[in-house]
Amino acid sequence: MDAYLVSILTVTGIYAVLTLALNLQYGFTGLINFGVVGFYGLGAYASGIGTETFGLPFTAGLAVAVAIGALAGAVVALLSLRLSGDFLAIVTLGFAETVRLVLTNEDWLTRGPRGFSISTRPLPEGLGRDASTLSYLGLVLLLLAIVFVLLERLARAPYGRVLRAIREDDLVPATLGKNVFGYRLQAFVLGSAIMAAAGSLYAHYVQTITPDNFTTPVAILVWMSLIVGGAGNNRGVVLGAAVVIAIYEGSRFIAPFLPWLDAEQVSALRFIVIGVALILTVRFRPDGLLPELPHHAAPAEAAAPASRFQLDQHEGIGL
Amino acid sequence: MQIIVNALASAAILAPAAVAFTLIFTLFGYANFAAGAFVTIGAFAAWTANVVMGLPLVVAGMVAVLVTAAAMVACDALVFRPLRGRSGATLLLVSVALSFVLENIIRFGFGSQIKGFDLPLTGPLSIGSVRITREALAVVVTAAVAIAAVGAVLAFSPIGRALRAVSDNPALARVRGLPVERVLGFGTLVAGALFGLSGTLVGVDLAIDPALTWTVTVPVIAAAIVGGLGSPAGATLGALVIGFAEELTVLVLSPPYKAAVGFVAIAAVLLLRPQGLLGVVVNRK
Numbered sequence: 001m002d003a004y005l006v007s008i009l010t011v012t013g014i015y016a017v018l019t020l021a022l023n024l025q026y027g028f029t030g031l032i033n034f035g036v037v038g039f040y041g042l043g044a045y046a047s048g049i050g051t052e053t054f055g056l057p058f059t060a061g062l063a064v065a066v067a068i069g070a071l072a073g074a075v076v077a078l079l080s081l082r083l084s085g086d087f088l089a090i091v092t093l094g095f096a097e098t099v100r101l102v103l104t105n106e107d108w109l110t111r112g113p114r115g116f117s118i119s120t121r122p123l124p125e126g127l128g129r130d131a132s133t134l135s136y137l138g139l140v141l142l143l144l145a146i147v148f149v150l151l152e153r154l155a156r157a158p159y160g161r162v163l164r165a166i167r168e169d170d171l172v173p174a175t176l177g178k179n180v181f182g183y184r185l186q187a188f189v190l191g192s193a194i195m196a197a198a199g200s201l202y203a204h205y206v207q208t209i210t211p212d213n214f215t216t217p218v219a220i221l222v223w224m225s226l227i228v229g230g231a232g233n234n235r236g237v238v239l240g241a242a243v244v245i246a247i248y249e250g251s252r253f254i255a256p257f258l259p260w261l262d263a264e265q266v267s268a269l270r271f272i273v274i275g276v277a278l279i280l281t282v283r284f285r286p287d288g289l290l291p292e293l294p295h296h297a298a299p300a301e302a303a304a305p306a307s308r309f310q311l312d313q314h315e316g317i318g319l
Numbered sequence: 320m321q322i323i324v325n326a327l328a329s330a331a332i333l334a335p336a337a338v339a340f341t342l343i344f345t346l347f348g349y350a351n352f353a354a355g356a357f358v359t360i361g362a363f364a365a366w367t368a369n370v371v372m373g374l375p376l377v378v379a380g381m382v383a384v385l386v387t388a389a390a391m392v393a394c395d396a397l398v399f400r401p402l403r404g405r406s407g408a409t410l411l412l413v414s415v416a417l418s419f420v421l422e423n424i425i426r427f428g429f430g431s432q433i434k435g436f437d438l439p440l441t442g443p444l445s446i447g448s449v450r451i452t453r454e455a456l457a458v459v460v461t462a463a464v465a466i467a468a469v470g471a472v473l474a475f476s477p478i479g480r481a482l483r484a485v486s487d488n489p490a491l492a493r494v495r496g497l498p499v500e501r502v503l504g505f506g507t508l509v510a511g512a513l514f515g516l517s518g519t520l521v522g523v524d525l526a527i528d529p530a531l532t533w534t535v536t537v538p539v540i541a542a543a544i545v546g547g548l549g550s551p552a553g554a555t556l557g558a559l560v561i562g563f564a565e566e567l568t569v570l571v572l573s574p575p576y577k578a579a580v581g582f583v584a585i586a587a588v589l590l591l592r593p594q595g596l597l598g599v600v601v602n603r604k
Contacts, residue, residue, distance in 0.1 A: 032408055034415060079586040086350040087585070089411055090544065093352070094537045094582025105575045216533060220419050223412065268427040275420035282413050283401055
């Protein structure tokens, strides 16, 4: 197998895990998390610092990453979950910014913008180059499989039904005696922990992480994967991640055709294409490639209450 | 005393953009996360007029206001108008994508080098032991005048009344014969102008680079939320709170952490007073 292809598949696997986690938070529960890169970066650095600075084995580093991701998720959720979606969106965005500032400025811990190198590998020594990249891909796919099965079972269980009910209208499950806040908190914390686990696998894969690895473009790619694949459908969002990363990686090869642009302009152009594609997807295919299955609730858009711009049938008009 | 002066200058930069964000939120019912991108467009428009074309900064500021208002109207027509009636969450996501697109269009055109205005070096004015740079003074005065003007238009003019009517109940406004889409267009124009003004002021105070898109977004929205998302006065008060919080943080932590203050301030205010300082209850679905 071609080394480039293996590396693309590995990265796609990591993005698919991130997108599944976001799907639990937004696709099922309706929680807008713009801080994906915050949890992802936190997991990467937690795992890296755990293994390099404190000499833990890889599995312990992964466990530390998951624990810190869950803890950060709990703090963010407790601060903002009682409020409407817009607030969660800005608090999570602020959280991601704050994580980036800490990673950049606390040199003593993270070595700042120079990058943090990680020598600990999860795989046995002595494998050849090809064998070791292939087994790393296997490891990522294993995590992807575990997360997928877990979330798919959750989605099909009564638990998932409650989450979807909360997404549609939280008054109904509350009336039925469900602890809406508790469910939201659990969904957010579990999602954040999974994002941190993805960060840990990413860190030990690339072996040098800098704060720049965890900025907006990553968050946009994850959101794009979710929307293109179909929010609320686990298979869909994995497919979405594959499609989006393929498009993004494929767009590398446009550079030779545009020789008058410098490297920075090419990279900006690729991001413009991704952003425009996301906006067009929302406009023309809001349900994505694989819409939510019929045995689930109707997609959020269709079930949304009438827009503020249409006259509501039930509203008396004092003329 | 020096802290108060610095805080006022920070607040003056944020305030026009926070007012614009509030205006969009009340008119259209979604949180526009592209706020920072429009401020950045304003900053680059002013920089182009000032440094590339050699116009004086006051004229450059007017250019920035016009360019940003035009950009805002164009984005509304291309992106948001076809999505009218979609849920707030959808529009919010789209505004983040739009912000990302705009940021990269700026990167494409101007590169990532940090830029600054062509300002003559002037000595600061001293009042007792407090030093005020002439620029900071100009920033505060300009922001105050602009916000007062917008507030007056909203409060006393017919178009202001129409804007308030549409933000209260668009359906009712339409039934009563108000040209809703025209009113929304005017609101967009005013918000764009305010973003452009903030952009110019940012450039006077800080360096200009495409990364401003995200660093400005959090404090601007924080100011609007802290103020209660209800009125220009609230947004201005919110900007003052964030400005002071930022300056006080610098006393304790290193300057880079100023940007994180907005995040903490929102969290604190929302825990203690979910409706914001001067707000109606905004916990709407």
